[in-house]
Structure formats: structure tokens, C-alpha cells
Amino acid sequence: MLSLGGLFAKILGALYRIPLTNILGSYGMGLYQLVFPPYILMLTVAQAGVPVALSKLIAQNNRLDNRERSAKIFRFAFTLLLLLGVTGAVSVALFSNVIARAQGNADTAMYFVIIAPALIFVPVTNVFKSYFQGNMNMVPSSVTTVIEQIVKLAVGLSVASFFMPDVQKAVMGAVLAITVSEFTSLAIMSVVFRLKGKKNLPHVRIEKGEGKELGAEVFSLALPVALGAFVMQMSQVIDSVMVVNLLGSLNATSLYGLWTGPVNSMLGLPIAMSAGVAVSALPGITESYVSDDREKLQRSFNSAIKLTVVIALPCALGLIVLSKPILSLLYSNLPYEEIDIAGRLLSLSGISVLFLALMQTCVSVFQAINKPYVPVVGLSLSIAVKAIANLVLLPLPSVGIYGSAISETLCFLVACIIMLGYLAVKCRLVPDVQSCVIKPLAAALVMTLYITVLATFVKFFTDTKLGTVIAVVTAGAVYFVTLYLLKVFDKNELNVLPLKQR
Secondary structure, three states: OHHHHHHHHHHHHHHHHHHHHHHHHHHHHHHHHHHHHHHHHHHHHHHOOHHHHHHHHHHHHHHOOOHHHHHHHHHHHHHHHHHHHHHHHHHHHHOHHHHHHHHOOHHHHHHHHHHOOHHHHHHHHHHHHHHHHHOOOOHHHHHHHHHHHHHHHHHHHHHHHHHOOOHHHHHHHHHHHHHHHHHHHHHHHHHHHHHHHHHHOOOOOOOOOHHHHHHHHHHHHHHHHHHHHHHHHHHHHHHHHHHHHHHOOOOHHHHHHHHHHHHHHHHHHHHHHHHHHHHHHOHHHHHHHHOOOHHHHHHHHHHHHHHHHHHHHHHHHHHHHOHHHHHHHHOOOOOHHHHHHHHHHHHHHOOHHHHHHHHHHHHHHHHHOOOOHHHHHHHHHHHHHHHHHHHHHOOOOOOOOHHHHHHHHHHHHHHHHHHHHHHHHOOOOOOOHHHHHHHHHHHHHHHHHHHHHHHHHOOHHHHOHHHHHHHHHHHHHHHHHHHHHOOOOOHHHHOOOOOOOO
16 A cells, blocks of 8 residues: 555656646756755654654554553654754754755755745654554555645646746745645644544653653664665755756756756656565565575565566666657657757666666665665765766766766666675575566567667657657557566566556
């Protein structure tokens, strides 16, 4: 339920950027996207990994029939995240001018003030969601996440359209939509908790001295999650600070908008799909690891990696080959020159879809086998590589904004190599090369050859919107038929797919 709800919400979020980019243009999108890295980074700090720890501890204490302990942990988490959220919101509002100047565009200062209240709404909402998840009720979290995206889409697009051609006010409306959607999510979860959740929690008080004990219990689980999220978000913060400042051109914000708007929206869609489907195979990894069943552990690991590659690889190659036709189809309001730049960025970074998808799956595997700090180290090293690559490439006139695409691809490649290497050497988990690499690669190459032939000999398929849609759909059909002919999945692996018919 969570996987499907999260997948649908992520797709809605990615699709939201398409009409928003057409409304705001590249400069407006650049302003809008500059807000997110500092906001998400502060949100990561404000939550401190507590929601994940809360759901696990509530489930654990419920199994032990210790409802009072669950109630105390819930109360502790609620109070802590409310305080952290208020602190984060006040800090962002007070230092909005400082943040905006550090990013190289002072026009974004007011946007940080507008989005600041969301730093209170989101952590408190996630406390309620984690409570229901700990009680094995995934419906409130899943449904609320989808509603939140729908509200953001409806408010953001309508307000941004109303204020255009005043780009500043239009972006302000789009940012306000985030705060409104998060408040809506909090209101819904508060009502649901009062009606469905509160009655199951006994009224308790946290005695003097218990706070330290509860904090130690919560943070022992929350710390690795928080560190991993913090390090991952630093990748985006690096771009938000470095790109505009290092490019030093008059259109630096517009170029940043192209990179983080149209290009990252396209890269985000396959990542959302691979995350949602690959996770369905991961519970088997936890189960086999706990029971010390090495054979089953290897099978579950292979299935997870294979699912990830099968989804991400054709998307990566498709984005590389059809970058400009796809962008022309979806972002028809952008000038040809900007479509051309975005198309090159997408082609350069397309393969990063595969690396990021594999990295996501590896992170889940490390969590399943109780090695949560390995991804933190791997991500830290890869982000250092990204920062160095940005410093070298972005100032070069011959490279410019394309340095962002190259450095991001290097970042996720390094992270992927580190994590897969550690799993192979230290955990003796090695993907089966034939089923996880060779067969999916063969199917993806057949699909790519098909697209290349169409693009070369039948201009209709890349010069028109209808032709692009037909090319994408038929290429997908070619890929899945090839997967079937190569027998990439056996019957046992098909049984773990979430869409299995019963």
C-alpha cells in the first residue's frame, strides 16, 4: 500500500513540474528549484530520522503488548519534532536573505519565508503517519500522500497561471502551494488520528528522567536514517550553491532551472518506478538474513537487483536516445534553444538513472542486513567527487552547465560501485551477471536499436509529437517482448512482483 501510494505520489510530483515549467519558463523554474535543496536539507534535520524509528518502536512494543510504552514514545516523538520543526521554520525565515545570497540569487529570499511553515507541518504529519504504520495501517499515510500532491498540483498551477506574466509572483504562488498542501496533509492526519488512532493510545505522562531513556532508544534507530538522508540531500544543496555561482553568466538561473526542472523531472520518473517495484522484493532479504538462509538471501538479492535493472536500464537508454523529442513533446512552451540545452543535459545524465536506481536498492539491502552506515560513507565519498567535478567543470566555458550532468553521473556511479563492491566483498552478495546484467542489457540494446532505426529512416517518429508517443510506446513493447523471449524472469521471481494476479 505504501509502495503504490508513494509511487503514485512521486509520479504526480514529477508530472507536476511539466506544466509548471511551461507556465514559469526556465528562469521561473530556476527560482522555484533553488528553494528546494535548503528546504529539504532543513526538513531532514527537523525530522532527524525519528519517523522511521517511531514506526518500528511502536510496532515492536505493540507486539510485546506494551501500549503504555508505545504511548510514551509517541508523545516524546511528537514533542521533539514539533520543537525541531518550529526551530527550523524560524531559522529559515530569519536567515532567508543569507541563504538566497549564498545561492547567488537574492530574489528567492521571500520564497524561503513562505515555505518556512511547512517545516512545522511536515514533521508533525509524519509523526501521525508513523503511528499508523507502526500499527500496520498503511492506508492513512498512502492516501494522504496522494491527496497532498493533488492539492499542490491544483493550487500551484492555478495560482502560477493567475499571476503570469509576473514571474516573481507566479513562483511565489507555486511555493505557497507547497505550504498549503503540507498544511492540508497535517489537517487530514490530525482528524484521522483523533477519530481512529487516539483511542488506542493510553493517556500517559513521561516521568522525570524517562526523556533521556526514550531519546536514546529513538535516536539509536533514527541516527543512521537521518545521516543517510542528510548526506543524500547535500548532493542537491551542492548544485543549488555551486551552479549559479560558478557559471557566472547572466542566464545562470535559467540554466539551473533547465537542469533541475525539465531534466530532473525526466530522470525522476523512472527512479520513482524502480523504487516502488524493487522494494517489493526486499522483505525477503530481511527474512532470509534473520533466518541465516544464505541461499534464499542470494536469490532475494538477485531478484531485487534484476527488477531494478530491468526497469531503470531501458529508461536510461531511452532518455539518452530520445531526449530532445521527449522534451519537445512535454515542454512545448520552451524555446528551441532551451530544449536543445536540456536535451543535451538529459542525454549526458540519462545513464545516471541506472546508477541511482541501483544505489537506492543497495541502500535498502544494507538496511535489511543491519549495515545502515555503509551507504552513508559511500554517499559521502561520492558527493565529494561530485563537488570536485563541479569545481573543475562548471567554470570551463567549453563545458558550462553540462558539467552538472557529468558530475551527477559520476557521483551516482561512484556510490553504486562502492555499495555493490562492499556487498560483494564483505557480504558475499554478488548479482548473477547473466540474469541481472547480460539479458536485460541485451533486451535494452534491441529496444535502442529499434529506436535508432526509427529515428534514422522515419523522421515522423522524432519530428512530431504523435510520432514520439508512438516511438516510446512501441519501443516499450519491443523491450518487454525481448525480455519474455530471453526468459529474464522465472516463475519464482514473477511471484514476488506486486502486480501478481491471485
